[in-house]
Amino acid sequence: MAGLSQNCARKLLKALNHLRTFHATAICEKAKTGAEHRWLARHLKDPFVKAAQVQNYRCRSAFKLLEIDQKHQILLPGHVVVDCGAAPGAWSQVAVQRVNAAASDPKASVGFVVGVDLQHLSPLNGAIFLSNADITDLDTQYKIKNILPGGMADVILSDMAPNATGIRDLDHRRIVAVCLSLLDLAQSILRPGGTVLCKLWDGSESQMLQKRLAQCFSSVRTLKPQASRKESAETFFLAKSYKENKKYLEN
Known part of the structure; x- marks a missing residue:
């Protein structure tokens, strides 16, 4: 970090850490969303789910x-x-x-x-x-x-x-x-x-x-x-x- 003041260096490190955290969180959320999508797709195709809706079962x-x-x-x-x-x-x-x-x-x-x-x-x-x-x-x-x-x-x-x-x-x-x-x-x-x-x-x-x-x-x-x-x-x-x-x- 040559050429940067200590204050600027700290701000840059903070921004980089925030970017890493955001990237990791995005990956986790994407994986979670993928699993949820698979569950939802199976759920919506389930004939018993559809029958429960038609017959008003909870x-x-x-x-x-x-x-x-x-x-x-x-x-x-x-x-x-x-x-x-x-x-x-x-x-x-x-x-x-x-x-x-x-x-x-x-x-x-x-x-x-x-x-x-x-x-x-x-x-x-x-x-x-x-x-x-x-x-x-x-x-x-x-x-x-x-x-x-x-x-x-x-x-x-x-x-x-x-x-x-x-x-x-x-x-x-x-x-x-x-x-x-x-x-x-x-x-x-x-x-x-x-x-x-x-x-x-x-x-x-x-x-x-x-x-x-x-x-x-x-x-x-x-x-x-x-x-x-x-x-x-x-x-x-x-x-x-x-x-x-x-x-x-x-x-």
């Missing part, structure tokens, strides 16, 4: 539950349902329709739906929502039991999952822990003969979870509905016919 995940219920008939008029991790509310929409919670069919039994999530839930006719509530918290479970007719449910649904870290084994263990918490909830509120449907990311502890479920339910199936993207590790355990007064055993 998100495409509604079709996972619709397919499972169509095949296995877990939601019947008059059923009492607890939807865990309900946001944005698509599964609750399906549950309200199938159990007649909004009394839209005057000839059918009227069901009851409670949705719970850590996030805010926009109101839904036919459902009671507990927003900003942790389903694994005992106080939340106590509130649910008090809300339910007779304190009991026929079906526990869970499409919830912890925020992914990107570390596959860690994320798998965390979602297994979420599923195990549903067994604790089931022992508090689920009627004999009841059903639990829970989402899982496949991994090393899947068989352990299936074994725990089999100790509490007469039937346990692994499901992969068409609306679950093929590249996703997501599967569902459908556990039916809850056994009265049966405690699951620790390994």
Whole structure:
């Protein structure tokens, strides 16, 4: 920097550093924008996204539950349902329709739906929502039991999952822990003969979870509905016919 005053040199260095920072940020933003564009393109082409818009479901995940219920008939008029991790509310929409919670069919039994999530839930006719509530918290479970007719449910649904870290084994263990918490909830509120449907990311502890479920339910199936993207590790355990007064055993 010969020939420049110290003050001018400092200003020039500052400008160069600013230029380097701007260039690096621009590269990151370009990469981020490219990934977002790819996601958006896939999202807009997704037939389940389009169907959700046409049928006024809050998100495409509604079709996972619709397919499972169509095949296995877990939601019947008059059923009492607890939807865990309900946001944005698509599964609750399906549950309200199938159990007649909004009394839209005057000839059918009227069901009851409670949705719970850590996030805010926009109101839904036919459902009671507990927003900003942790389903694994005992106080939340106590509130649910008090809300339910007779304190009991026929079906526990869970499409919830912890925020992914990107570390596959860690994320798998965390979602297994979420599923195990549903067994604790089931022992508090689920009627004999009841059903639990829970989402899982496949991994090393899947068989352990299936074994725990089999100790509490007469039937346990692994499901992969068409609306679950093929590249996703997501599967569902459908556990039916809850056994009265049966405690699951620790390994």
